[in-house]
Each structure stands twice: as structure tokens, then as C-alpha cells.
Amino acid sequence: MAGIKDVAQEAGVSVSTVSYVLSGKRSISAKTTDKVMAAVERLGYTPDASARKMRGMRNHIFALSAPIRGDINQAKYNAYFLQTAWQAKNRGYDVLLLTGEDAVADIRRVTQSNLVDGVVLLDIEEHDERTAQAGSYSKPCVAIGYPAEHEGCACVDIDFATAGRMAVDCLYSKGHRSAMFLRDNETDCDRGSGYVLLFRKALLERAEELGMTIHESFKHRDDRFDAVEFVRELCSLDERPTAIVNQANANVLKLVLQQLQASGLRVPDDISVLSCGTYFEGELMPQPITEMPVMPQELCSKAVDLLVDAIDERRDIKGLVELSAPVMHSRGSVTKVGDV
Amino acid sequence: MAGIKDVAQEAGVSVSTVSYVLSGKRSISAKTTDKVMAAVERLGYTPDASARKMRGMRNHIFALSAPIRGDINQAKYNAYFLQTAWQAKNRGYDVLLLTGEDAVADIRRVTQSNLVDGVVLLDIEEHDERTAQAGSYSKPCVAIGYPAEHEGCACVDIDFATAGRMAVDCLYSKGHRSAMFLRDNETDCDRGSGYVLLFRKALLERAEELGMTIHESFKHRDDRFDAVEFVRELCSLDERPTAIVNQANANVLKLVLQQLQASGLRVPDDISVLSCGTYFEGELMPQPITEMPVMPQELCSKAVDLLVDAIDERRDIKGLVELSAPVMHSRGSVTKVGDV
DNA sequence: TTGTAAGCGTTATCAT
DNA sequence: ATGATAACGCTTACAA
Numbered sequence: 001m002a003g004i005k006d007v008a009q010e011a012g013v014s015v016s017t018v019s020y021v022l023s024g025k026r027s028i029s030a031k032t033t034d035k036v037m038a039a040v041e042r043l044g045y046t047p048d049a050s051a052r053k054m055r056g057m058r059n060h061i062f063a064l065s066a067p068i069r070g071d072i073n074q075a076k077y078n079a080y081f082l083q084t085a086w087q088a089k090n091r092g093y094d095v096l097l098l099t100g101e102d103a104v105a106d107i108r109r110v111t112q113s114n115l116v117d118g119v120v121l122l123d124i125e126e127h128d129e130r131t132a133q134a135g136s137y138s139k140p141c142v143a144i145g146y147p148a149e150h151e152g153c154a155c156v157d158i159d160f161a162t163a164g165r166m167a168v169d170c171l172y173s174k175g176h177r178s179a180m181f182l183r184d185n186e187t188d189c190d191r192g193s194g195y196v197l198l199f200r201k202a203l204l205e206r207a208e209e210l211g212m213t214i215h216e217s218f219k220h221r222d223d224r225f226d227a228v229e230f231v232r233e234l235c236s237l238d239e240r241p242t243a244i245v246n247q248a249n250a251n252v253l254k255l256v257l258q259q260l261q262a263s264g265l266r267v268p269d270d271i272s273v274l275s276c277g278t279y280f281e282g283e284l285m286p287q288p289i290t291e292m293p294v295m296p297q298e299l300c301s302k303a304v305d306l307l308v309d310a311i312d313e314r315r316d317i318k319g320l321v322e323l324s325a326p327v328m329h330s331r332g333s334v335t336k337v338g339d340v
Numbered sequence: 341m342a343g344i345k346d347v348a349q350e351a352g353v354s355v356s357t358v359s360y361v362l363s364g365k366r367s368i369s370a371k372t373t374d375k376v377m378a379a380v381e382r383l384g385y386t387p388d389a390s391a392r393k394m395r396g397m398r399n400h401i402f403a404l405s406a407p408i409r410g411d412i413n414q415a416k417y418n419a420y421f422l423q424t425a426w427q428a429k430n431r432g433y434d435v436l437l438l439t440g441e442d443a444v445a446d447i448r449r450v451t452q453s454n455l456v457d458g459v460v461l462l463d464i465e466e467h468d469e470r471t472a473q474a475g476s477y478s479k480p481c482v483a484i485g486y487p488a489e490h491e492g493c494a495c496v497d498i499d500f501a502t503a504g505r506m507a508v509d510c511l512y513s514k515g516h517r518s519a520m521f522l523r524d525n526e527t528d529c530d531r532g533s534g535y536v537l538l539f540r541k542a543l544l545e546r547a548e549e550l551g552m553t554i555h556e557s558f559k560h561r562d563d564r565f566d567a568v569e570f571v572r573e574l575c576s577l578d579e580r581p582t583a584i585v586n587q588a589n590a591n592v593l594k595l596v597l598q599q600l601q602a603s604g605l606r607v608p609d610d611i612s613v614l615s616c617g618t619y620f621e622g623e624l625m626p627q628p629i630t631e632m633p634v635m636p637q638e639l640c641s642k643a644v645d646l647l648v649d650a651i652d653e654r655r656d657i658k659g660l661v662e663l664s665a666p667v668m669h670s671r672g673s674v675t676k677v678g679d680v
Numbered sequence: 681t682t683g684t685a686a687g688c689g690t691t692a693t694c695a696t
Numbered sequence: 697a698t699g700a701t702a703a704c705g706c707t708t709a710c711a712a
Binding site: 001044046047048049050051053054059061064068077078081082085086089094095096097098099100108109110112113114115138254258 | 341384386387388389390391393394399401404408417418421422425426429434435436437438439440448449450452453454455478594598
């Protein structure tokens with residue numbers, strides 16, 4: 001591998017001249033510049049990343065922590081991986097993927113050894129060890145999610161409390177007085193994903209305020225969702241709910257939509273469907289579903305911007321919380337009901 | 341940040357002693373070891389990754405190239421990301437994610453600057469610039485896939501040619517003489533994903549040999565698969581095919597299965613379904629489907645092993661090709677037909 | 681068993 | 697406008 005010394009020799013100049021030509025940090029004569037660039041070209045010289053960083057320069061790498069937890073289907077994080085990597089590249093950073101089970105240990109290892117300049121946290125739980133320890137990391141840290149303990153890092157998330165209220169308000173204003181709340185299997189809740197809890201709390205509270213009824217239902221058999229049972233319960237309720245608020249994934253919702261059709265219930269004529277905190281972009285739904293989606297692109301973009309700011313501008317982002325307003329994408333699956 | 345000098349001072353020994361205690365490369369008295377370890381603990385010392393690598397040591401990072409191509413649904417690569425990261429960690433390596441559109445440029449950048457010790461290539465096309473250029477990378481490289489040009493790197497893949505023949509043999513031996521070939525929308529084919537081409541070629545050739553009829557069908561409207569039209573065509577054929585060979589993704593197959601049911605065709609009584617090169621583990625299929633799956637775990641494991649071997653043992657893996665035998669997972673969706 | 685010092689490839693501070 | 701050189705934090709050959 002050709003080093004800066006080889007280039008200097010090839011060009012007949014000193015190493016510092018080569019360095020300055022490449023960095024542009026001082027004025028160099030056109031002739032010298034040409035000689036050096038030619039030599040660089042000829043030798044295929046690329047500066048060594050480690051040596052460069054030894055001089056106190058940035059590494060231009062940050063860690064992306066997405067611990068693999070056996071029970072969870074991780075497919076939904078793919079969009080976050082790609083968006084983070086993409087945004088990082090836009091800002092001149094590479095992404096080091098950390099998927100080990102002991103996430104805190106991994107983060108400590110890569111931050112303390114100066115392998116990375118910062119950390120992005122994915123798949124945040126309500127009580128997340130990674131954010132709880134963030135204050136002790138030697139590099140800035142941004143969480144995509146909104147955990148209870150977040151003094152040591154910045155947080156970026158959708159405002160799920162508002163989303164919960166918006167969901168109720170949307171339905172209530174269209175005359176709905178009773179709705180089913182459809183969630184994924186309980187794993188996520190047990191783990192305590194913050195957004196699920198927040199959304200549910202706000203949903204129930206706002207419904208209470210307005211005097212709207214929310215039926216919670218968990219129909220899972222052998223870890224699989226039972227759509228037939230769900231629809232059966234829906235139909236058997238005294239005052240049949242006129243809407244479904246969905247927070248489950250695409251597969252579960254598809255099963256429900258199918259079963260509704262099989263039961264002769266048309267969407268939205270017989271029942272409205274509103275999906276929240278989901279991401280059906282590109283998913284093949286039987287019909288378009290009105291949605292307040294999560295926004296991987298927006299969240300990742302914000303997170304990366306914040307982190308790069310903290311790194312490059314030495315900005316202190318500890319404890320910062322940025323919640324994005326939920327956005328309602330009307331796709332016709334929610335309609336008015338009654339005499340409203 | 342505490343450095344090795346601080347530790348040496350704190351422990352009252354020389355820097356080299358600290359280094360040797362940590363590396364275990366020479367025998368140190370128990371007393372000294374204790375003193376040093378205590379100091380390391382007290383100061384929370386972690387060696388600097390760059391400085392370490394400057395001394396010719398490995399970086400213990402490799403690049404994972406998965407270029408974002410606008411038209412493709414990247415969700416299917418998630419399993420490969422995670423498996424690669426997981427296997428890498430088992431072998432003591434971290435993974436740097438490269439998703440830039442100009443993949444070759446990214447790879448050159450990280451290999452030439454010694455940021456990574458090796459490269460793993462994902463989502464390989466039949467004619468892939470990344471493998472075509474692999475010979476000129478300054479680090480070893482493994483492709484998960486089997487492209488035309490692969491002199492400069494190692495390749496790890498399922499043996500899709502054999503899979504194609506196995507699919508035909510399986511159906512033929514059960515009395516099937518005519519089948520529909522169901523593929524994803526044509527994007528993958530146009531791009532020329534190697535495995536799709538290989539599988540199709542072998543499938544058609546073997547069918548020809550045995551005198552079996554394969555109907556190819558592309559029913560896509562507005563970039564969406566039209567299951568209704570597909571089943572209509574299936575039923576309208578003179579000698580109605582008794583089997584479907586599927587290579588499309590879970591969503592497309594689900595639509596077809598649904599439509600078959602709607603048309604009164606039962607699987608496998610009225611029509612057999614065999615899926616190849618897919619990965620339905622954990623997907624919610626209406627019913628279990630006999631499958632020759634792709635095997636992310638096995639492929640990634642092999643790829644990582646190969647790469648780590650090349651890095652740590654300086655083994656030359658250029659041009660190496662390792663094809664895994666396809667495995668048939670019988671799940672009851674293929675049955676005998678006629679008087680066999 | 682332990683210490684001293686050279687050197688890895690850069691960048692930045694001097695000097696010229 | 698350019699060159700010589702110290703320094704970054706570590707590993708290891710050589711000395712004691």
C-alpha cells in the first residue's frame with residue numbers, strides 16, 4: 001500500500017506538502033499541486049483511516065445499535081437500518097452495525113476505543129438499559145424512540161401521545177362512539193415498547209374524556225393471531241363497534257381485513273379502519289387503509305442530523321427530546337357514521 | 341480518555357508491561373498483573389482502535405455491501421443483514437454497512453483506507469460490477485450470490501440449477517405433467533438476479549428433457565401482481581396445470597393462494613404448490629407450503645467463515661465457489677396426481 | 681521479569 | 697510557497 005511518503009518521493013516534494021495539497025489547508029503553487037495529484041493518481045494513494053484519526057481527526061463512523069432479541073420479528077427495522085445508513089452517508093458518515101445481545105457492552109467497546117464518533121439507538125424499550133447508561137458513553141448518542149430514562153442522550157420519536165388523542169378525535173368527530181383496539185401479539189407490550197404504551201394510554205384516556213368506548217382484544221393462539229376469533233368478538237359485542245384502531249403489523253391487519261370481508265363486513269361502509277404507528281408504504285393491502293404511519297425516513301434523518309451536529313459542532317444534546325407531530329394519511333377507510 | 345501511559349503511571353510500571361499484561365504475549369509476575377489490571381479497572385482503560393491498527397494489527401471490521409436500488413423492496417435482505425452481523429460477531433468482527441448507490445466507490449474507499457479488513461457482498465446481480473471489480477480490491481471479498489464474473493472474490497450460494505431440476509423431478513415423480521411457473525414482478529429478472537435466471541433455465545431444461553410442460557406467466561398491472569388474472573389463466577389452459585412452482589415473494593403467493601381458494605381450487609387436492617428460493621419461516625401463510633428455501637443463516641455463516649479465514653489465515657479465496665445443496669421442506673402442499 | 685525506544689502514517693507546528 | 701519534524705497511542709524488538 002502506497003503511503004504519503006511514497007507519494008512525496010514520487011512527486012519530488014515533502015510529505016507535508018502532499019498533506020497540504022490534499023487537505024487544501026494552505027496555498028500551494030499550481031505546478032506542485034499538479035505534480036502531487038499526478039503522483040497520487042499514479043500510486044492509487046488513499047490516506048490511511050487510522051493514522052488520520054490518530055491526529056485527532058474524526059473517524060466519520062457511527063454505531064447503529066439494534067440488538068437481536070430472539071422473540072421479535074426484526075423485519076420492521078429494515079427501513080430504519082437503510083434510512084439511517086442513507087442519511088449518514090449524506091452527511092459523510094459510515095455506519096457500524098451492532099446487533100449483539102449485550103448492547104451496552106458493544107456500545108462501550110466501540111465508543112471507548114474511539115472506533116466510532118457517535119451512537120444511534122434503535123428499537124427502544126420503555127426501560128432501556130442502553131439509554132439509561134448513555135450518560136457514561138464517551139460519545140454523543142441519539143435514540144430513535146422515547147424511553148423513560150433518557151438523560152444521557154437525545155431522543156427522536158413520533159409524538160404517540162398526541163397520536164392516540166388524534167385517533168380518538170378523528171373517530172369521535174365522525175360519529176363513532178365505540179371502537180376495537182387491535183394490537184400485535186403481546187410480546188411488544190410485555191417488553192414495554194414505549195410507543196405502544198404511550199399510544200394506548202393516550203387513546204384510552206382521551207376516549208374516557210369524550211365518553212367513547214374502546215374494546216381491547218387479544219386473540220392469539222400459539223403465538224399466532226386469530227382473526228376469526230377477533231371478528232367473532234367484534235360482532236358479538238352489545239353495541240357493535242363501528243371502527244377498528246389498528247396498531248398491529250401488516251400481516252395481522254391483512255388477516256383481519258380478509259376475515260371482515262368473509263363475514264360480510266365492508267370497509268368502510270360497515271366498519272371503519274384506522275391504523276396507527278404502522279408503515280404500509282409498499283405493502284400489498286387488500287384495500288387502502290387510512291393511517292398515521294411511523295416515519296422512518298423523517299426520524300432517521302432527524303437523528304442523524306442531531307448526531308452529526310453533536311459530533312462536528314460539539315453541541316451538547318444530552319436530554320434533548322424531539323417529538324414529531326403525527327400525520328394522518330387519509331386513504332378512505334374511515335367514514336362517518338350515524339346522523340353526524 | 342485514559343491512555344496506556346496513564347495506566348502505566350497509575351500501576352507504577354512501564355507502558356510495555358501494561359501492553360504485555362493485556363496481550364498476554366509474555367509472562368508477567370502475578371503481582372504486576374494484579375497492579376496493572378487494577379489500574380486498568382480504575383481508569384476504565386480501553387485501547388485505542390486506531391493506534392492498535394497502526395501497528396499492523398487487524399481492524400476486526402468488515403464491510404457489508406447492500407446498495408439501495410430504488411425499485412427493489414429491500415425487506416428481504418434484513419435476514420441477511422442480521423445473520424451476517426451475528427456471525428461476524430461470533431468471529432470477533434464488527435460490520436460496516438455500505439448502502440451507497442455507487443457501491444464500488446464505497447468499497448474502494450473503505451478497503452484502500454484500511455478501514456475494513458474484508459468485504460461481504462449482498463444482493464448480487466448476474467452481471468455485478470462489485471464482483472467484476474473484486475480482483476482490484478486490496479482486501480478479501482466474499483459474495484453471497486453467484487454472478488457471472490467472480491474471479492476476484494469467493495462466492496457462496498444455493499445451487500439453484502440443481503434446485504430447478506429438483507423442482508421438476510419432484511413434481512414429475514408425483515405424476516405432474518404440466519405446471520405454472522409463478523414469479524415475482526419482472527424487475528428482478530430485468531436486473532438479472534443470477535439465481536432467478538439459473539433456476540428458470542434449469543427448470544425449463546429439465547422439464548423439456550422429461551416432456552413436462554411449464555407455463556410461464558406474468559400478470560402484473562401497475563407494478564402490482566394480479567392474482568385474479570393469474571388464476572383465470574391457470575384455469576383457462578387446455579390441459580389445466582396440476583401444480584404451481586412459485587418463486588415469488590410471500591405477499592404474491594398469499595394473493596394466489598387466496599384467489600385459488602376463492603375459485604374453489606383446494607391445495608393440494610386440486611392443485612399442488614411448490615415454492616423455491618423463498619423464505620417463509622415465520623410468515624403467516626394461509627396454509628403450510630412445501631418449500632426449497634433460501635438459507636440466510638447458512639449462507640451468511642459460510643460467507644463469514646470464508647472471509648475470516650482469508651483475513652486471519654491469509655488464505656487466498658479468489659475465484660472460490662461454494663454452492664449449498666437445496667433442501668426440500670415438505671409441508672404437504674405437493675401431492676400425487678393421476679394414476680401414479 | 682521488566683524497561684527503553686523505534687516506528688506505524690498521518691497532521692500540525694515550526695522554521696526557512 | 698515549501699520543508700523538517702514532533703506528536704498521536706500503541707506494539708514489539710532489543711536491552712537489562
